[in-house]
Amino acid sequence: MRTLDTQPIHSTSTTPATRRVVRTSISPQDLEETTVKAKAHYIGVKIEQEENFKHVITQNIAQDHLQYASQIFQEDLRDHFENSYEEICEVQNKYLELWHAILQIEPTIAMRTILGREDISARFVGPQVLHVHPCTPIEVATIFRNHTVNGTCYLETPVITKEGELLFLNPGSKDLFPSGKDTPCE
CATH class of the missing domain: 1.20.5 (Single alpha-helices involved in coiled-coils or other helix-helix interfaces)
Structure with a gap:
C-alpha cells in the first residue's frame, strides 16, 4: 500500500514549496x-x-x-x-x-x-627560313618514257609542255623541273 x-x-522564496x-x-x-x-x-x-x-x-x-x-x-x-x-x-x-x-x-x-x-613547293632561303609557294599547273603534251630526247639521255623523265618547253619529271613525283642530268645512253 x-x-x-x-x-x-522551508524556502526563502515568496512562493510556498x-x-x-x-x-x-x-x-x-x-x-x-x-x-x-x-x-x-x-x-x-x-x-x-x-x-x-x-x-x-x-x-x-x-x-x-x-x-x-x-x-x-x-x-x-x-x-x-x-x-x-x-x-x-x-x-x-x-x-x-x-x-x-x-x-x-x-x-x-x-x-x-x-x-x-600537294599543290605547294618549298625550299630553304636561309638557315631557318623556308619559302613555301603554290605550284603552277602545267599541261604536258609529250612524255619521253625512254628518258631520251634528240639523242640525249637523262636520269629524269623528259616531257614537253603544250607551250613546247622541255621540262623534267623526277621519278615518283609529279613535280617538273627546268633541267635534268645527262647520262650515257645504253
Whole structure:
C-alpha cells in the first residue's frame, strides 16, 4: 500500500514549496526483484552503449582507411600523370626532330605532308627560313618514257609542255623541273 504525504519545505522564496514523500510498503522479495531488474536494465544500457561505441570506432577506422586509400590513389594518379606528361614531351620532341631532319632533306615533301596539300613547293632561303609557294599547273603534251630526247639521255623523265618547253619529271613525283642530268645512253 502506498500513501502520499505532502509537507511544506522551508524556502526563502515568496512562493510556498512543497515536498512530496512517498511511503511504500514493499516486500523484500519485491525490492530484490526490482533491484535485479534495475541492474539488468543498467547492464543492458551499458552493453548498448558499448556496442554503439564499437560501431562508431569501427566507422571511424573505416573512414580513416578510405581516406588513406584515397590519398594513396591521388598520389599514384599524380605520379602517373607526371610520367605520362614527360613521355608525351619526349615523343613530341622526337617527332619535331624527325620533321626537322625531313625538312633538311626534302623540304617540299615535308611541307606537303605537314600542311596536307600537294599543290605547294618549298625550299630553304636561309638557315631557318623556308619559302613555301603554290605550284603552277602545267599541261604536258609529250612524255619521253625512254628518258631520251634528240639523242640525249637523262636520269629524269623528259616531257614537253603544250607551250613546247622541255621540262623534267623526277621519278615518283609529279613535280617538273627546268633541267635534268645527262647520262650515257645504253
